[in-house]
Structure formats: C-alpha cells, structure tokens
Amino acid sequence: MNDAFRKNKGRHAPVGNGQRTLYTRAKRPAGRFGMGMDRQRAEDRAPMARRTGAHSPWRRPVPRVHALAATGLALTLGLALGLWPEAHSLPEEAPQLAAPVSDPLALTSEAAPDLIPEPATATPAALMPPDPAPETPAWRSLTVRSGESLARIFQREGISARALAALMASGALAKRLADLRPGDQLELQEEDSILLGFRFRPSRLETLTFSRASGEAPRFEAEQELRSPTVSERTAQVVIEDALFLAAQKAGLEDRLALALAEIFQWDIDFVLDIRKGDRFELLYEERALDGEVIGTGAILAARFVNRGEVFEAVRYEDPAGNGSYYTPEGRSLRKAFLRAPVQFTRISSNFNLRRKHPLWNTARPHRGIDYAAPTGTPVVAAGDGKVVKATRNAPSGNYVVLQHGERYQTKYLHLSRFAKSLKAGQRVKQGQVIGYVGSTGWATGPHLHYEFLVGGAHQNPRTVALPKADPIAPEAKADFTRLALARLAALPSAQRLALNGPNPERHETP
C-alpha cells in the first residue's frame, strides 16, 4: 500500500500532490494499481469471484484500459501538435509548457531529464552541461498488439536479441515486462539501431524506465517512478434489487468496491444466498485522483449493510504498521477466529496424518482430522461463527455436523452421540455454541470427536493451520478507534440524514 493512502484521516483531506517517489530495481508497489490490497486479501477474493461466477467483471482491468486510452490519445495529440515532450533541448520549464495538454505528457516530460543516456565518454555527472545535448535521440512510442511478447516486439522493431537479453537481466523490475497486454504503450529510444532506453507504464501511477548504462556491452539500469494520487473521501448509498454487484454497478461504483464490501462482511452475510431485494448498504470510501482526474477508489473506511432488516457495521482501523482491518463500532474484529479445539478433551487419540493406517481396516487410510478423546456426552462446540451445512448421519461418520464459516472455511464434527437440541441445516451458530455431544457413533473405536478443518476445500491440520486473526482493537488504541468510528459512521449518508431526525432506530450490535 502506498504510504500516501494511509495518512488520510480527515474528510476531503488531500494527500500527496503527485510527488514523485523514485525507486530503483527491487521495490514494487503492493498491487498492480496500487489499490492498497495486501496479498492475503487479494487471495481471499478468489473464492468469492468463483462463487459469484456470472458477475466477475472485477477481473477486467477497467481503470487501466481508461488510463491507457487516455495515454494513447495524449500521445497522438502530443505528436499531432508537435508537443512530443522529448524535445530535449527545451529548458527546465518544458514540463510546465506541456502540462496543460494532458497528464501523461506532463508525466513524460517530468521524467525525461532523468533519462538522457550518458555519453559514451563517461563524463562525470557533475560536469555535464545543465542543458541536455540537442542531438539526444528521440523516444518513439509503439503499441503492444494482441499476442505479442516483448521478444516479438523487439524483433518487429529490429532491436537485437542481445539488447533484449540485457534488458531482461536488469533486475526485478524487468520481470514486469512479462506482463504486457495488448494496447499497452511502450517507448523506445534508439540510436543507430542501438537501444538506449525503454519505457513501460503499467498504470498512470507508475513508470518503469530502463536506461542503457555506458560501456561496450549492453547493460540497462531500471528505475521505477511512482506518483501519489490525491485521496479524498466519498459516500454512497445503494438499495439492492437483485444482486450486490449489479446494484453497485447501477450506482456507478467500481466492482472492486463491491468486492471489498462483500469481503468485509463475508463472516456475517452470505452474499450468494442471504441477499434479499431491499437490502441496502452505505459506504464511506476513499477516492483517488491524479492531476484533478478520478483514477479509482481506495479503501472502504466505514460500511453499513442492512441484510433482511439486520444491521451490520464496520469501521476500518489501521495498526501502527499500516495494516487495515475492519471492526464493529464496539471494536471487535469482523474477521472471526476459530477455537483450536471444539471440545474439552482428555487427550488426542489420533493425530492428523495423511499416511496413517486405519485402526479398524489396517490399510493405508489418511486421517484428515484430529481425534479428541473425551467421555461420551462431553459438549462439542462450534469452532467459529458460521452456518450449519449438515446435521445428519451416515455409516462411517455416525452423527455428524458440517459448519461453513465465511467463504473459505469449513469444520466437521463426527461420531457425535447426539446433536444439540433443535440444531438443523441452515441455522447460524456462534463460536462456542454447543452443537452436539461426544459419542462413538459410526466407525469409531471409542468415544471421541473426530474434528476436521478445511480451507478452500482442502483438509488442514486443525492443530497447526494458520487461523485468521481476529484480535479486537488493542486497549491502548481503543479511545482513538472509538473517536474514528464515531466520525466515520456519522459520515455515512443515512447517519447524516438521521442526525436531523434523531437516533438511528435500526442500529444494534453486530452479532
């Protein structure tokens, strides 16, 4: 995540007016668009994307396409007007002259002075004349065509394979060149068929420049230039007619915003099955602009979701390391943790072992869970908040319960002597709620709970699997959080309206 996004606390507080941050080689932004999603959250999105298959348009690189279209237009315009910013003989004021024409031009001209290749007779930088030599070769742009790799493009442009190899060997940033897509704009700087410079803009916020270093053999130095957008806060209020994503689209919200919303409440709401006509949500979120033009959305700062009359609220809070998480207004995490063991056990009678021999069959049968030995009748509780998928019986498992927790997690409880009273499929359970009692029904050698933990459909060892964190707001941060939560929730549209009409009658603690 870009530092500039973290510091935004107040409403409509502009942060970073497009300062340039220069990195060399190794550093990369968090995401392709620097949208501020960490890797884990990006992975979390995948199952949601699959489940809602029909509406998966957030895979489309929409903002990028727009950015590219703008870039392409700007480049064309620039060329047509003779304003191509690689007029290296221009004095320092060149960027200001070019800026009003379009943003990408401004960006290009800003970058240009850094990109003048060193003359072959390695003049020390300090002794170089203040104005670049007028005979510096011009940059020319080209567009990536469908199915083209960089090798193919270089071949088409008559650039040597040696130069390509040197470019690709220039460090971590060069790996990004494997990401080229049709329509991407590239820039080349050549002299006598020798590649001197190469430029690629993955987004409007990022420029990768590869400059040939002095010396006989081709060698390139890579530089990453990042621009910081201006961040302001926006609100939205949307009533759902059919599906969350359709409603968000109709309201003109980016898909990624709807996705982020679904992710925030995934532990409480099943966005495939639970959504009803008339459900609604409100958002306070960051909007990012570059040179006065909106380029995308940032994090959701506060959200309220009314699902079948039940109100869920979330407020984003960032720890000192800058990691944002969502909490209820009372400071409890919206991400629900699991209990390590769902039963008071006396001992582990059989461990998780994918290669063990089954005690009854003496054949290699993986043990995909943990057996907790406990007296018959010992209460078995839900390891986490969730929904009962199954509470039934079969020959090998006896009485068993399957719980679904959010999108990715499932827990299974086998060999129960009986179920908790009135437990049935479809019912919500809370962490620690009794769902049944230890027994030895099914293929069991004695009273125990066979417990399984599945992540994305794969069995994991419940004793060792990394469980999602769900720590509440730290006591020392509580006052700060409460202040922030009140301010952010008050900024939501209905809160503003209700402030005129008295307190919100619907609001209660998120379960």
Ligand SMILES: [Zn+2]
């Ligand atoms: Zn077992």
